[in-house]
Amino acid sequence: MKKAICLLVMALTSITLAWSQPGPPPPPGGEKRKEKVEALKRSYFSEKLELTPAEAEKFWPIYNEFSKKEDVLRKAGKGDKKKGEEPKLNEKEALVEIDRVAQNKKEHIDLESQFLKDCLPVLGPDRTMRLAKLEREFQRELLQHMKERKEGGKGPKK
Secondary structure, eight states, X not given: OHXXXXXXXXXXXXXXXXXXXXXXXXXXXXXXXXHHHHHHHHHHHHHHHTOOHHHHHHHHHHHHHHHHHHHHHHHHHHTTOOTTOOOOOOHHHHHHHHHHHXXXXXXXXXXXXXXXXXXXXXXXXXXXXXXXXXXXXXXXXXHHHHHHHHXXXXXXXX
């Protein structure tokens, strides 16, 4: 009987200690990586849009505000979904989810539309029209660079 109680106490203590441990640490360099990407984006946009210092001074606060609002919308758009999970919804829940997704997309479009209108006086019509294209080009080049770095450590495939 004493052995059973002793084992039970040890098991409960082990479980309690295991649950009280902190979670895994954040990935190394996460914040630095984000800052580095933002610096690259600033440089890329400034070069491609040929921003003067006066234009850059007006443009970047507009862009930063847009970017913050876009992040909030993106996080809100994810909802309660977990990666790789397909939720099982009844018809009523599915209709509510469809409305939520549609509203989120509308908010994205409204936000981007307002951003472009705010940039128009600073950049003019030609450079304002290039903004969406520049964003896609930057993302494509960044992904290509990351892919090359990842494959850089490997030898040629045979």
